[in-house]
Amino acid sequence: MAEVKKARIAFVGCGGHATHSLFPAVHQIPEMELVAVCDLREELAQRNARWFGAQHWYTDVATMLAKEELDGVVIVGPPQMHYEVGKQCLDAGLPIFVEKPSALSYALARDLAEHADRKGLWGAVAYMKRFAVGYELAKQIARREEEFGQVTVVEIRFSNGPYPAIWGISRAAEAFLIGQAVHLFNLARYFGGEVEEVYARLHEVEENRFGYAINLRFASGALGILNLNALESPTWKIHERMALTGVDCWLEVEDMLRLRYRPRGEPIAEPHIGGRNQWIEWQPDWTEILRVHAAGCFGYMGELQNFARSCLGQETPRSTLWDGAKDLQVAEAVWRSAQTGEVVSLSDRT
Structure with a gap:
């Protein structure tokens, strides 16, 4: 059997929603390899690296982006973080998956989508209902x-x-x-x-x-x-x-x-x-x-698998940054x- 190609993915944000709804789906996705996790709170980054098998953990996004070879970044936090860290990852040449809402306003969400377009990149927004x-x-x-x-x-x-x-x-x-x-x-x-x-x-x-x-x-x-x-x-x-x-x-x-x-x-x-x-x-x-809870009917596994496959060029995102805007x-x-x-x-x- 041919080996499944894997997208090297990092998570930024190890809070409640990410930990309980998204991280548990990762090991059910053949196309996703969890390379690194990052959170401002060191104990959360360490915890999620241990719980979900990430190779490395960080408390600074810039350091993670400089050290790791990645295919994409999952960003889960408040909308201000989606916008700011999203731009940071796009500037590093990486496609992004952000939780909803993608920004705090239509103007900022549109700016994030335009920023991705200018970089020749793309982003997905976590509307799991499309995968339910x-x-x-x-x-x-x-x-x-x-x-x-x-x-x-x-x-x-x-x-x-x-x-x-x-x-x-x-x-x-x-x-x-x-x-x-x-x-x-x-x-x-x-x-x-x-x-x-x-x-x-x-x-x-x-x-x-x-x-x-x-x-x-x-x-x-x-x-x-x-x-x-x-x-x-x-x-x-x-x-x-x-x-x-x-x-x-x-x-x-x-x-x-x-x-x-x-x-x-x-x-x-x-x-x-x-x-x-x-x-x-x-x-x-x-x-x-x-x-x-993290897969099957509610779509959390589906949205992450779609992101991983899109990073590999096998699919296109079902909900884009433009949808978020x-x-x-x-x-x-x-x-x-x-x-x-x-x-x-x-x-x-x-």
């Missing part, structure tokens, strides 16, 4: 134009517990758009295409308890309806549902794990009794649920619309 099995199945179905028809409506409902003001953003409701809702804007764009117009209303119950009702118009003419809120649970519990309307058919995905699809035809011929309620359903069995552009348009009560055209915000 429920959404991958939904994408397969939606691509079958003769069967599903065009996507006419994208509907997303997302809730978590109370959301704080973070990263120097003064309002929790605005921080939610930058730090959390970009996931859902990226998902909406993945299925609906580019967004042209946004109309949003915001209802704030308390400082960190609020809900958004958001209407989108896509360039294709399709519509988006988003209910994004921090109201449905007193603690950090996330519920997520996406539904796609086609032509004479629909599908829905719940919590990235369960898919239900009603096709145009009847999978099983039935007597004509005045209704049609047949659908196809998929959900993981318990053996797959056991392994979904466009999602922040939508987030800022939602905030502006919610504050002014106006429909916001994204063509006015280039």
Whole structure:
């Protein structure tokens, strides 16, 4: 059997999300070799090198870039770090994988994407939902134009517990758009295409308890309806549902794990009794649920494997730095619309 070519990858950032959701997937990816880890806190860098088998650990990015022969760098931290360390790695001639959001604003995210272009490089943004099995199945179905028809409506409902003001953003409701809702804007764009117009209303119950009702118009003419809120649970519990309307058919995905699809035809011929309620359903069995924390259903393994393969020239990134910028552009348009009560055209915000 031919030996699998491996991308030599370093991680910058050994905090909670990286340690619990990303690092555990590394050893399940044949195309990835963990060469080095870096964190400002020496004890975290040492710990993750020991736990996950990195050859070397560092507390300074410049030193790591000077000493190691790398094919790419994974950067996981606050958005200011994604932007600054991302540029530093691009200047060293390396492609990057950054967590979402790729920067603190659309302007900075766009600058990071342009910087990569000027260097003749690229970057990926960690939108793991594009790799979640429920959404991958939904994408397969939606691509079958003769069967599903065009996507006419994208509907997303997302809730978590109370959301704080973070990263120097003064309002929790605005921080939610930058730090959390970009996931859902990226998902909406993945299925609906580019967004042209946004109309949003915001209802704030308390400082960190609020809900958004958001209407989108896509360039294709399709519509988006988003209910994004921090109201449905007193603690950090996330519920997520996406539904796609086609032509004479629909599908829905719940919590990235369960898919239900009603096709145009009847999978099983039935007597004509005045209704049609047949659908196809998929959900993981318990053996797959056991392994979904850092791989499988939720997409963490998939996004890192796509990065490694892209570093080797075997694939292209499924979510790029430009995607990260466009999602922040939508987030800022939602905030502006919610504050002014106006429909916001994204063509006015280039």
